[in-house]
Amino acid sequence: MASIGPIYAHISKRTLAAGLVAILILFGIESAPGMNPAEQTYQSPPQVIADIIDAPPTPLISVSPDSRWLLLMDRPGFPPIDEVARPELRLAGVRIDPQFNSPGRQTYFTGLSLKEWSDNEETKVIGLPENPRISNIKWSPDSRKLAFTVLGTNGVELWLIDNIDKPGARRLADILLNDAYGKTIEWTPDSKALICKILLPDRGTPPEKPAIPAGPVIQENLGQIAPAATYADLLTNPHDESLLEYYLTGQLVRIEIDSNRENIGPPGIISSYKISPDGQYLLVETIQRPFSYLVQINNFPHRIEIWRNTGDFVRLITDQPLAEEIPTVTGAVRTGPRQFEWRADADAILCWVEALDKGDPRLESEVRDQIYTLKAPFRGNPIPLFALNFRYDNILWQGDRLAIVSEWWWPTRRIRKWAFAPDDMRVEPEIILDYSWEDRYNHPGSPVEYINEQGQPLLLLDKDRRAIFLIGEGASSEGNRPFLDLFNLETHKTARLWQSEAPYYEEVVRILDVKDNIILTRRESLSEPHNYFIRELNKNKLIPITHFPHPYPQMNEVKKELIRYRRADSLDLTGTLYLPPGYTSEQGPLPTYIWAYPREFKSLDAAGQVTDSPYQFARIGWWSPIPWVMRGYAVLDRASMPIVGEGDEEPNDTFIEQLVDNARAAVKELVRRGVTDPDRVAIGGHSYGAFMAANLLAHSDIFRAGIARTGAYNRTLTPFGFQNEDRTLWEAPDIYYEMSPFMHVDSINEPILIIHGEADNNPGTFPMQSERFYNALKGHGAITRLVMLPHESHSYQARESIMHVLWETDRWLETYVKNASPRDTVLMKPE
Numbered sequence: 001m002a003s004i005g006p007i008y009a010h011i012s013k014r015t016l017a018a019g020l021v022a023i024l025i026l027f028g029i030e031s032a033p034g035m036n037p038a039e040q041t042y043q044s045p046p047q048v049i050a051d052i053i054d055a056p057p058t059p060l061i062s063v064s065p066d067s068r069w070l071l072l073m074d075r076p077g078f079p080p081i082d083e084v085a086r087p088e089l090r091l092a093g094v095r096i097d098p099q100f101n102s103p104g105r106q107t108y109f110t111g112l113s114l115k116e117w118s119d120n121e122e123t124k125v126i127g128l129p130e131n132p133r134i135s136n137i138k139w140s141p142d143s144r145k146l147a148f149t150v151l152g153t154n155g156v157e158l159w160l161i162d163n164i165d166k167p168g169a170r171r172l173a174d175i176l177l178n179d180a181y182g183k184t185i186e187w188t189p190d191s192k193a194l195i196c197k198i199l200l201p202d203r204g205t206p207p208e209k210p211a212i213p214a215g216p217v218i219q220e221n222l223g224q225i226a227p228a229a230t231y232a233d234l235l236t237n238p239h240d241e242s243l244l245e246y247y248l249t250g251q252l253v254r255i256e257i258d259s260n261r262e263n264i265g266p267p268g269i270i271s272s273y274k275i276s277p278d279g280q281y282l283l284v285e286t287i288q289r290p291f292s293y294l295v296q297i298n299n300f301p302h303r304i305e306i307w308r309n310t311g312d313f314v315r316l317i318t319d320q321p322l323a324e325e326i327p328t329v330t331g332a333v334r335t336g337p338r339q340f341e342w343r344a345d346a347d348a349i350l351c352w353v354e355a356l357d358k359g360d361p362r363l364e365s366e367v368r369d370q371i372y373t374l375k376a377p378f379r380g381n382p383i384p385l386f387a388l389n390f391r392y393d394n395i396l397w398q399g400d401r402l403a404i405v406s407e408w409w410w411p412t413r414r415i416r417k418w419a420f421a422p423d424d425m426r427v428e429p430e431i432i433l434d435y436s437w438e439d440r441y442n443h444p445g446s447p448v449e450y451i452n453e454q455g456q457p458l459l460l461l462d463k464d465r466r467a468i469f470l471i472g473e474g475a476s477s478e479g480n481r482p483f484l485d486l487f488n489l490e491t492h493k494t495a496r497l498w499q500s501e502a503p504y505y506e507e508v509v510r511i512l513d514v515k516d517n518i519i520l521t522r523r524e525s526l527s528e529p530h531n532y533f534i535r536e537l538n539k540n541k542l543i544p545i546t547h548f549p550h551p552y553p554q555m556n557e558v559k560k561e562l563i564r565y566r567r568a569d570s571l572d573l574t575g576t577l578y579l580p581p582g583y584t585s586e587q588g589p590l591p592t593y594i595w596a597y598p599r600e601f602k603s604l605d606a607a608g609q610v611t612d613s614p615y616q617f618a619r620i621g622w623w624s625p626i627p628w629v630m631r632g633y634a635v636l637d638r639a640s641m642p643i644v645g646e647g648d649e650e651p652n653d654t655f656i657e658q659l660v661d662n663a664r665a666a667v668k669e670l671v672r673r674g675v676t677d678p679d680r681v682a683i684g685g686h687s688y689g690a691f692m693a694a695n696l697l698a699h700s701d702i703f704r705a706g707i708a709r710t711g712a713y714n715r716t717l718t719p720f721g722f723q724n725e726d727r728t729l730w731e732a733p734d735i736y737y738e739m740s741p742f743m744h745v746d747s748i749n750e751p752i753l754i755i756h757g758e759a760d761n762n763p764g765t766f767p768m769q770s771e772r773f774y775n776a777l778k779g780h781g782a783i784t785r786l787v788m789l790p791h792e793s794h795s796y797q798a799r800e801s802i803m804h805v806l807w808e809t810d811r812w813l814e815t816y817v818k819n820a821s822p823r824d825t826v827l828m829k830p831e
Contacts, residue, residue: 003085003790005041006804007758009774042081045806048554049627052620053802055551060109061532063520064143065451067512069164070532070545071146072122073137074111078622078799085791085798088759090233091244093296094181095761098206100155101199101247102179105797108133108151114167117512117520117534117545125161127169134159136184140191141455145257147185147194149177158185158196162257173259175199178250181297182271188309189279189454192257197250200267207242214238219293226324227720227728228294232761241291245269248287252311265311271302274340277454278347281314281376282307283340292322299323304340306350306378315378317350329726330410331361331391337372343422344456345397348376351385353392361391361410371395371405373422385422386429390414396447398459400424402489404432404447404468413438413602417447419489432492438606444494445472445485448511462486463515471508474499479562480613482507484519498537505615506533524617526560552620557581558629562614563636565669567661572608573640575666578618578629579675589677590634591818592670594703595625597689598641598659600651600724607642622802623686623795628813634675639666641692652725652732655739659692660700667702679704682817684809686710687765687794688723690754694741694773697748704823705816706752707809710765710794713773714742718764745776751783751816755805757792765794785812 044050057075064071088104089096095104110132112125128134133151140146146161155176161167176199177184185196217237235241252264252273269287276283288301304317323334333355343349351373357365369392372382390407393415397403400423408415413436420429433444448469449457460469467488474481483499497517500506506523509532517537524530529550534543550556559579567573575594583590601607620626629635641662645651651658663683670676683703685693690711697706715722715736719729729736737743756770767788774786787808789801796802 003081005043006790006801007786007788008040009778009786042800042804043807044803045810046631048630049806049810050803052552052555052627052630053622053806055620058529058548058551059113061509061546062137062139063510064139064164065141065455066143067450067510067520068116068118068143070115070117071137071139072113072115072546073109073134074113076108076110078802079105079797081791081798081800083798084801088791089243089247090759090761091240091247092235092291092300093231093233093298093761094244094248095233096180096247098247100151100179101176102151102156103181105793106135106151108135109137110134112137112146112148112161112167112169114164115545120545123167125167125169128159136179138185138187138194140187141189141451141453142191145187145191147172147187149179149184152176155199156184158194158255160257172257173255173261175253175255175261178248181248181269183273186273186275187455188254188275189277189456191455194255195264195273195275195282196253196255197270197273198253200249200251203246203249206246207239209239217293224325226294227328228324229328229720229763230718230766231296231763232766234296235291235293241289244291244297252282252284254309263311264309265307265313271297274342275309276342276348276376277344277456279454280309281348282309282311283317283342283350285340288319290322292324294324295322299326299334304337317352317374327360327362328720328728329361330724333359333391335359339392341395342456343373343397344452344458345399345403346375350374350378351395353388368392369407386418386420390416396449396457396459397422398461401427402459404459408437411602412436413606432487432489436603436606438601438603440473440475440606440609440611441477443472443475444487445470445483450511460511460514466490469497469511470494473507475609475611477610479610479615480505484508484511498535503615505613505617525615526617527556529617529619555581555618555620555630558618558626559583560614560618562610562612563669563673564610565665567665569661571604571642571644573642573662573665574610574612575636575639576612577670577675578626578635578637580629580632580634583675585674588674589671590632590675591680591682591813592634592636592667592676593625593628593682593684593813593817594636594639594663594666595684595689596639596641596662596692597685597687598643598655598692601642601644602646602651604644604646607644611640612638622806625684627806628810631810631813632818633813634670636666636670639663650725650727652735652739655735656695656699659695660702663696663700663702679823680817680820682707682813684708687762688712691741694748694752695739695744697750697752698741698744699747701749703750704820705750705812707755707812708752708770709755709805710757710760710762710770711754712765712769713740714769715740717766717769722764742773742776745773745782746780748777748780748782751785751812752777753785753787753808753812755787755789755808757789757794757796757801759791760794762794783816 059072062071097104115122136149138147150157156179158172160172178197178199248269251267255261272285274283306314318337337352340352353369356367357363367387369388371386374382388407390409393406395405401421403422417433418429419432421427448460450460467486470485474483481500484497486495510520512518532546561577563577643651671678682705683693684707686709690708693706693708777784
């Protein structure tokens, strides 16, 4: 049943009521935001905002493995609330639509088109059902076919385009897939068949919840140290366990293009399966009992086995127990084998990594992770391949003489990439890249891969096979300017092949031709949305291949500027300023809406770096503050909120002081420019940004009002760490207390709008956080409003919910910011 509307709570001081009404009448506003019967249904914002948010989404693009074809995937608008309100199971961190055995509230594509990049003609895929809901799109390795799923009447169906030259779609095999968890479909390397996970045809009806429980639900710990984050959607009883097994159990099958099929191996809760590059073996991961009521499914017991492609058992690689004791610090991992993959440049060599520091980065250990390999026919002991001083990230393969392994280390924010010869241990490995991921200005870029004939990703080499390609954002003090570099593996010297130039922001999507230096790029500007281009570097030629229109031309005259300013301690800060169409300084200062999100740094230099581009098109989503520029506000988006802790100091040791200094610097700069009335500024944020907004109201009088969406406000409810804080409540009680706006509600004397999804699944931002925060504010007589959105998660989906959030935001800003009375009135306590 669809929800009637959001749930409200509102309070203001009774003694202020008469004065508030008088002020609102003075400004021509009939009533302040508050409880009335009309508000118990979903509301819509002013049309100028609704039109922007309702703009048709631009199609997404997928490039075929051989780089010849572009697949354009149409996206729908926001789903209606009756779709978001569909029944949903929430089990062990997995959200399931029980009717279709698919992910709960999954997003879909509604149409497909194909075109060759060398041809302007676009061909619509025919044969699709009416109003299709398409997902799980997979190119075949030979780039001649496409497989995907369609949500049918009874469940998830398998569909196929078996000739790209004549793109007609058809349903492949009369089966229903199990799409609830993990991988659902995968091509075999020869592109002749698909390995799929289907529903068991004889699974029966879902287990019913007992009317009378068999007994209490009991958990027990016998002295083992087992800290856990505040996970959502945990199992709570035996009935939950039986539901999890029912909906997640599936059967692997091999389906030929002619629809012939055969079962592969036994059924189970199959979370992952990977086909070896030669197609002869499967690496299969299954979830095992006992389940846990403390952690989510990723930490449940699991088995990793190798099967033949027929399903015959070959070898057990590991049988991992329940992992409830993993430390909650960044960089902690489970003990035993993990992160399994096939070596992409070989027929059938399995690789994995094991922690040698017991998975705890706080322990001293010269070697953190050890990489192992095991070659078909998978007999004997694993062979050590590479020992890492930091935590393993990934390996990029090229051949017997080259692979690149990446490692990272959180305390120093450091990444190292090693080049080595995987088949010749006599060749000494060497570090080719060593950098801090915080230092965006000196980021070297990331190695480029391509997809080979078996569908495997391999490192792309230049025509002389002596260099790799690097793609990066090109961050600088002037903003981001994406680049393409050539890195010589012998000399370690870099040559720049291309870089984005003003007045455009352009980034490399794919290298199409190494010999002739032809690349596929995505380009945009302040006035042009992104489109795709072929850039021939040798000929300095640019060819457009898509022509997506401007989604909101009514905003063409909005002024956008990347501004720079300084904090009191001389730390450089930035933000993107938007001003209304036609605005001039003669019109005077404007009410202002600032939107931000705090980020932690270990380096002052890195914290002051520019993170945006002055030439990017303003993409506007429901979450964005930008639409309010059309309501006469100056908007500062992505205002810098760095929290820095150098050396032995942790960023959060001075979180409040730095947060206030950041905000004060932003407002001071906007006032200096003459665009902002310092008495009419609002602060807003989502998630950790909501936490930020509440803290700024609690610890400063910079802002007239705040908007806090889906946040956490009491850090003692996340006692084993939050965001990037690794210390526990018992290790740093003062930090948890001081950083919690809940503990300082008696200091919040500005109106604050609190919005939260009732079904939030994000660890640490349980809906209770907003409910308790509101109750505390109410108990201290604050001006506040709580809006709980039915069926919405951490990010909102239903059009009705989104439009209502915009309506609430607009009314709050209009009442308490744009039309706010002077600060010395009854609306505000004296500073």
